[in-house]
Amino acid sequence: MSKKQKTIQREVSLSGVGIHTGNTVKMTIKPAPVNHGFAFSRIDLEGAPIIEAKAEYVVNTQRGTNLERNGVQIQTSEHVLAAAVGLDIDNLLIELDSSEPPIMDGSSKYFVEALESAGIQEQDADIEEYVVKEIISFKDEVTGSEIILMPSDEYQVTTMVDFGTKILGTQNANLERISDFKEEIADARTFSFLHEIEMLLEHDLIKGGDLNNAIVYVDKELSAATMEKLKTAFKKDDIAVKPNGILDNLTLHWANEAARHKLLDVIGDLALVGMRIKGKVIANKPGHLVNTTFAKKLAKIIKQEKRNNVPQYDLNLPPLMDIHQIMDVLPHRPPFLLIDRIIELSDTHVVGMKNVTMNENFFVGHFPGSPVMPGVLQVEAMAQCGGVLVLHTVPDPENYLTYFMKMDKVKFKQKVLPGDTLTFKCELITPIRRGICHMQAYAYANGKIVAEAELMAQIARKK
Missing domain, CATH: 3.30.230.20 (lpxc deacetylase, domain 1)
Incomplete structure (x- = not known):
């Protein structure tokens, strides 16, 4: 709550x-x-x-x-x-x-x-x-x-x-x-040491101080001259030191x-x-x-x-949808199934994740000496998350396909490397109408945003 x-x-x-x-x-x-x-x-x-x-x-x-x-x-x-x-x-x-x-x-x-x-x-x-x-x-x-x-x-x-x-x-x-x-x-209550009080009085820096609003610990010998200054400053006829080492007219609420x-x-x-x-x-x-x-x-x-707007999720918790449940909804299959789990799903947003490993097929030919996940595949993975969101709105998702209609304002901000865990979040920009889904998508890894895009997709019944 x-x-x-x-x-x-x-x-x-x-x-x-x-x-x-x-x-x-x-x-x-x-x-x-x-x-x-x-x-x-x-x-x-x-x-x-x-x-x-x-x-x-x-x-x-x-x-x-x-x-x-x-x-x-x-x-x-x-x-x-x-x-x-x-x-x-x-x-x-x-x-x-x-x-x-x-x-x-x-x-x-x-x-x-x-x-x-x-x-x-x-x-x-x-x-x-x-x-x-x-x-x-x-x-x-x-x-x-x-x-x-x-x-x-x-x-x-x-x-x-x-x-x-x-x-x-x-x-x-x-x-x-x-x-x-x-x-x-x-x-x-606030407190001070006698040597500090002397300095503050010398420079006229505690004009509002008195023995009722500050504990004074006596950490040095209290001379007659200092005693007179304190009497004047605190408007007291007499000032003494208690056995516990503080000036009188005040009792501690706690020893500490x-x-x-x-x-x-x-x-x-x-x-x-x-x-x-x-x-x-x-x-x-x-x-x-x-x-x-x-x-x-x-x-x-x-x-x-x-x-960075990085959402935090406990990836150790059981997912809302595992890979088998995802394949029941999406028509994609390896090597083009690019999400492993769905963590959150509502009528307006979806969160998914993917473990990026060196075994990915695309690393074989995409900078094999310096493996980097292709940006277009990051967008495809975000779109697949969005596909789960839009298919969530129909009672028989296995009978529908999702198609890209448009991508806009695509930005890639960090490299995605083998060993990274990608988290995707897609949120509706406008309500889904006539099977058309317009959403803002983000991809995160290592506590940073790595990619973002506005995506539009449409669902259509299989022929």
């Missing part, structure tokens, strides 16, 4: 401050139509320009994932995007009257609550999901940070964090099901809250891929740079696969 896309039923608003700018910001999250995805709109700027939440727009990851398009910026996009993904939502328009969403408590908790209060609405369109079929990875050789994506029955994320400090040490976090995001991950927040960031950053992921993510020492670099890589892979 296919899953449907989701949005929210009505708009919802939150207000707060941006952690880096210190600006008061109102964020309004609105429903969006199918196939819209996630996008931000800067309503404080003329024309309310929109920036889609896509990896290609990432420009800076030093203190969050920052997007920019045509000079318009969105800062710290990851927490609200993680909330949307964690609630299985696909389409949202996020309006802001400043450059960054409110930091709230530094987690995704309040965004999750807001989205749930708005009501989640199923939409009349199937989800777009990238199904991971082989391991995809990226490693930053300088930092050692690495992300690996592997096949899995559902979206899962594991993070392994090692900051090389005694105060935090090594932590792991794991999310087995995205449906557990709200309970297991959403409340994990830092690793859980890193997992939250991974989910938010990988939302920039632009579609759901069906696979398991293992992130070792993740950060916004490695997360978004991997998101860019994955987005390019998905774009390339879409361009």
Whole structure:
């Protein structure tokens, strides 16, 4: 059963401050139509320009994932995007009257609550999901940070964090099901180390920070001068260090809250891929740079696969029609029977396949020193698949023959060699009328499109 896309039923608003700018910001999250995805709109700027939440727009990851398009910026996009993904939502328009969403408590908790209060609405369109079929990875050789994506029955994320400090040490976090995001991950707050806080305060870069929206791990001696700066910055009369090594006025939700927040960031950053992921993510020492670099890589892979439009079928499953059933329908026989199996068949499309071997008769004379399957035979094989489709419409296919009427827009894009497995897909361009079938046909091998053509054929009763 296919899953449907989701949005929210009505708009919802939150207000707060941006952690880096210190600006008061109102964020309004609105429903969006199918196939819209996630996008931000800067309503404080003329024309309310929109920036889609896509990896290609990432420009800076030093203190969050920052997007920019045509000079318009969105800062710290990851927490609200993680909330949307964690609630299985696909389409949202996020309006802001400043450059960054409110930091709230530094987690995704309040965004999750807001989205749930708005009501989640199923939409009349199937989800777009990238199904991971082989391991995809990226490693930053300088930092050692690495992300690996592997096949899995559902979206899962594991993070392994090692900051090389005694105060935090090594932590792991794991999310087995995205449906557990709200309970297991959403409340994990952002964090920083004391030495980072000092640098940020020195450069006036966390104007919206306080002890209620960021965990501060004290990884060095807290001097009196630093203590005074922190009191001023966080508007506190007194600041101390707890026994667990964090500044006071805040209690950890989990001992591994830092690793859980890193997992939250991974989910938010990988939302920039632009579609759901069906696979398991293992992130070792993740950060916004490695997360978004991997998101860019994955987005390019998905774009390339879409361009090739390569359908995926499990060729190990029993076929819909084997060679004997095909010969019951088609009048062709070896060496001119060029399909071995029918995998799918409906009123509007057919999918077939052929194993290309060195034993094929045509290799004897067609470039025998460098065997290549003739393009015309690839077209003939596609047409035979189409013949199965059109003969499927009559009750007694054994009494009919199929004849070519026209082929148009024929293109050959890759060589087909011995050992390749060819997959053919034919789809009706117009409904079959008077026995005439007009279809778009494709041939694929090795994850690439190798040939395509518009074909027209007619069925006629045997005389």
